[in-house]
Amino acid sequence: MTVPTPTDPAAAPAFGFRRIATDGMARRGEVTTAHGAIRTPAFMPVGTQATVKTMYPEQVRALGADILLGNTYHLMLRPTAERVDRLGGLHRFMNWPHPILTDSGGFQVMSLAKLRKINEQAVTFQSHIDGSRHVLSPERSLEIQGLLGSDIQMQLDECVALPAERAEIERAMRLSLRWAERSKAAFFGKPGHGLFAIVQGGDDEALRVESARALTAIGFHGYAVGGLAVGEPQDVMLRILSATTPELPEDRPRYLMGVGTPDDIVESVGRGIDMFDCVMPTRAGRHGQAFTRRGKVNLRNARHADDPRPIDEESTCPAARDYSRAYLHHLVKAEEALGAMLLTWINLSYYQDLMAGLRAAIEAGRFEDHKAEVKAGWARGDI
Numbered sequence: 001m002t003v004p005t006p007t008d009p010a011a012a013p014a015f016g017f018r019r020i021a022t023d024g025m026a027r028r029g030e031v032t033t034a035h036g037a038i039r040t041p042a043f044m045p046v047g048t049q050a051t052v053k054t055m056y057p058e059q060v061r062a063l064g065a066d067i068l069l070g071n072t073y074h075l076m077l078r079p080t081a082e083r084v085d086r087l088g089g090l091h092r093f094m095n096w097p098h099p100i101l102t103d104s105g106g107f108q109v110m111s112l113a114k115l116r117k118i119n120e121q122a123v124t125f126q127s128h129i130d131g132s133r134h135v136l137s138p139e140r141s142l143e144i145q146g147l148l149g150s151d152i153q154m155q156l157d158e159c160v161a162l163p164a165e166r167a168e169i170e171r172a173m174r175l176s177l178r179w180a181e182r183s184k185a186a187f188f189g190k191p192g193h194g195l196f197a198i199v200q201g202g203d204d205e206a207l208r209v210e211s212a213r214a215l216t217a218i219g220f221h222g223y224a225v226g227g228l229a230v231g232e233p234q235d236v237m238l239r240i241l242s243a244t245t246p247e248l249p250e251d252r253p254r255y256l257m258g259v260g261t262p263d264d265i266v267e268s269v270g271r272g273i274d275m276f277d278c279v280m281p282t283r284a285g286r287h288g289q290a291f292t293r294r295g296k297v298n299l300r301n302a303r304h305a306d307d308p309r310p311i312d313e314e315s316t317c318p319a320a321r322d323y324s325r326a327y328l329h330h331l332v333k334a335e336e337a338l339g340a341m342l343l344t345w346i347n348l349s350y351y352q353d354l355m356a357g358l359r360a361a362i363e364a365g366r367f368e369d370h371k372a373e374v375k376a377g378w379a380r381g382d383i
């Protein structure tokens with residue numbers, strides 16, 4: 001294929017971010033992409049293998065999701081990026097004509113692949129599906145994301161699990177910086193498509209500041225904070241965020257990767273994060289857990305067996321309003337597919353309602369009061 005001439009991602013015409021309101025460190029904004037706008041703070045449902053598990057794309061959209069996540073690692077292995085491209089790209093393939101963000105694949109290689117080796121040039125690994133050998137370089141990752149046609153593409157990076165030795169964290173952070181340079185050089189910024197860098201540096205504030213400043217100097221459409229939600233306690237994650245976000249450009253979106261619980265999200269919005277992704281609401285739904293404004297409810301628990309109440313009679317989500325806890329308990333115990341479907345629907349609906357509430361509160365200049373109200377709801381427990 002002809003090597004596309006790289007353009008400066010910072011100059012691509014239609015990709016943009018505007019801040020509508022701020023309240024302390026919290027920001028209400030909007031990202032514009034080739035496939036539409038993203039209201040921030042935003043929660044991005046995870047659609048790793050070109051599907052948000054157990055949900056129809058129309059349902060996900062109806063809940064208020066502006067953007068979904070796909071993943072380079074999974075899609076390069078199956079059905080391959082070239083096949084998705086031949087079929088019209090990922091938006092067409094999964095019938096989601098709205099923004100898509102794809103992760104670069106490095107995180108999954110380190111957590112899923114077999115026999116993986118990382119060096120300056122690339123990551124080499126064997127597929128967890130059929131053992132076939134693959135090479136993922138910063139350039140190849142962007143080529144794959146370009147074939148998928150995702151609106152927001154992530155640089156290839158190296159994320160280390162915590163706790164880790166400082167030398168190891170530093171090595172991976174500097175490699176990720178060099179890979180950020182190569183990613184920017186390789187990025188073919190079609191109008192409305194953006195490239196995000198990923199800040200690394202583990203739980204070391206000095207390394208985080210160095211990474212954030214170096215990436216800002218290179219210049220990207222947006223900045224992800226990576227290397228968190230990898231086993232560290234919440235207070236460590238929040239301390240790192242407080243040290244990192246002030247070093248990032250105010251006029252660019254910030255994306256905290258892999259986060260998190262509702263409490264993680266509220267606390268991180270208060271530290272200047274705009275975008276989130278997490279498997280929590282979808283994975284927990286498949287395991288019988290419901291997220292509600294009154295906290296978490298474990299529908300596997302026998303105490304629900306005779307409870308005729310819905311999860312949340314005030315919810316706009318049919319799954320939370322029109323089905324009893326007794327029925328949900330039955331479906332979960334019987335391992336019926338509808339159980340996973342209804343609970344995933346309930347959880348994604350709650351997460352989108354949480355984000356809508358945060359956006360409104362920031363616009364109204366009452367983020368701190370809203371945070372207190374939301375936390376009080378969780379503390380009330382499951383009445």
Ligand SMILES: CNc1nc2c(CC[C@H]3O[C@@H](OC)[C@H](OC)[C@@H]3O)c3nc(N)[nH]c(=O)c3cc2[nH]1
Pocket residue numbers: 046047048069070071102103104105106107108154157158159198225226227228229230257258259277279
């Ligand atoms: C859970 N905690 C966590 N996830 C993380 C992910 C994957 C998110 C990706 O993983 C898939 O979900 C399992 C999703 O893929 C669709 C998501 O994009 C990260 N990805 C990169 N490139 N760099 C990181 O530093 C990083 C840190 C994370 N911490």
